[in-house]
Amino acid sequence: MTDFDIVRETVIKADPARIRALVNDFQQWQQWSPWEGLDPTMERTYSGADRGIGARYAWNGNRKAGRGDMEITSETSQAVGIRLNFEKPIRNTNQVTFEFIARPEGTAVSWRMTGQRGGLMALMAKVMPMDRMIGKDFEKGLAQLKAAAEA
Numbered sequence: 001m002t003d004f005d006i007v008r009e010t011v012i013k014a015d016p017a018r019i020r021a022l023v024n025d026f027q028q029w030q031q032w033s034p035w036e037g038l039d040p041t042m043e044r045t046y047s048g049a050d051r052g053i054g055a056r057y058a059w060n061g062n063r064k065a066g067r068g069d070m071e072i073t074s075e076t077s078q079a080v081g082i083r084l085n086f087e088k089p090i091r092n093t094n095q096v097t098f099e100f101i102a103r104p105e106g107t108a109v110s111w112r113m114t115g116q117r118g119g120l121m122a123l124m125a126k127v128m129p130m131d132r133m134i135g136k137d138f139e140k141g142l143a144q145l146k147a148a149a150e151a
Contacts, residue, residue, distance in 0.1 A: 004130040007112040008138035014149040016077065016100035016107045022148055023098045024072060024080050025050065026057035032144035034137040039065040063089065070096075084113070092117070109145065111138050 012019055022028045026046055030036050039061035048056040048071070058069035067088040074081035082096040094115030101108040113134065 002117045003114070004117060005112065005114045006131050006134050006138065007110055008135060008142055009108060009110045010142040010146055011103065011106045011108055012146045012149050013106040016102050019100055019107055019109055019145065019149045020075075020077070020080060020098075021051075022145060024052050024055065024075055026055055026070065026072075028148075029057070031148045032141060034141040034144065035065060038062070109142065111142055113138075 022032060036042075042059055042061035042065050045058040046056065047058070048054040051072075052075050053072050055072045056069060057071075059065060060067045066086060068084065068086040070085070071083050072080060073083050078100055080098045082098075084094045084096050086092045086094075092115060094113050097110075097112045097114075099108075099110045099112070117130065
């Protein structure tokens with residue numbers, strides 16, 4: 001097994017509560033998630049709480065979008081924790097954390113994903129590190145989150 005930790009950060013000129021509201025409500029992710037455009041016919045299912053702890057989101061899409069689900073497992077004024085479960089193309093479960101720290105110039109937002117790569121994926125990690133595979137998506141997502149929050 002190979003552990004990984006991917007993190008990207010940005011500063012958004014919006015109140016932390018405004019940004020957290022776009023993260024802790026999965027129905028808002030269509031505004032900013034970097035993966036929303038991968039499959040225009042993707043099936044989405046929302047269940048559990050409307051937002052915050054217990055909110056669930058499942059998707060089933062084409063080969064690019066894959067299939068999986070997410071659940072918000074923790075929330076404070078400064079962070080949202082999410083269990084991310086991929087079923088396809090590769091089965092894996094990761095932990096995602098968004099942090100929101102008020103600063104004079106805006107809100108510092110970090111998007112972190114941690115987990116393990118096993119089997120074939122662990123071998124691939126030597127050639128294609130997770131940071132290189134996912135980092136650009138996080139950067140795109142944070143830019144889109146920034147645009148949505150500052151609108």
